[in-house]
Amino acid sequence: MESDTKRIEGKLDRIVDLLESNAGARELVARSQEKFWALEGLRERIEDNAGNVMIVGAVGLPTGETYDWQQAESVTTALQLEWSDLSDVLGALGHPIRLLILQNIVSGTRSTPQLAAIPELGTTGQLHHHLRLLIAAGWLTSTGRGHYAIPAPRVVPLLAILLAANR
Template sequence: MDLEERVARLERRMAELEGAERTAPAPAEGEFWALEGLKAQLAGLGAADGGVLFTGAVRLPTGHRYEWQTGAVAEDLFDRDWSGAADSFAALGHPVRLRLLREILGGRCTAAALAELEETGTTGQIYHHLRQLTGAGWLHTTGRGRYEVPAGRVVPLLVLLSAARP
């Protein structure tokens, strides 16, 4: 590995470390505006068992901006068959797939560019991972070997990563 590659890797690692240290501050007392809004919405629906809400406003390293929110009533979630989510979670359950998603969100969108990455496997293995992610809806192709995370999956992916943080 030449000096330029080593510096680039160090810069990426520093960015990761800096990003890990920067978490949103815990709300002060009375500042649960999202939670209070959710409770008001749920009361209007007669949802006594509660619900969940996740939302986000994100600017990617590519400059693209995404804003997204969704919520669900707890009773509906508990009544639902959760087995349908297994494929989606399984697609995220491999370190190389998570790396590919991060690289794609960062602007490395072609299969050829992804194949140049270290520690991601052979071209065949990369295509296997891309197919898994595409099949589960975490990616879609935009033509000519280009991939992107669908707009409606950017914030949910980041929410899952935040929830999985040790």
């Protein structure tokens, strides 16, 4: 009788394990269906058969600043842009020192003296050269004498570009 009880308990344990694993499988399926929740929301709003492209983000920076941003455009409009006109804006991101400057600024290092104290950024003259290029391209703005910030409409797109480059 005792061995029957243990055998039944063992079977019940296996059944519970199977049920739990099935629940886990169902949860995984549900999560995979939620994976593209933003994309599904975009598809519901698409007016153009060619589709849309969207940049969206809810960002909390180490500085305590928060940015909510979304930008969408039809593929047709994106393909009609003068891509070559954007080379200066994109090219400004194509230098490791400028990316390091942006990384430090987004993390809270915002004044010229603070930035100049970072050895990798080179001399003060080199630093100012890179700052001018970033300002001209719209990736930085001067918030006061010797203080810089990334404009709010550029924070999420910058992070999206970096994530895309990291694929």
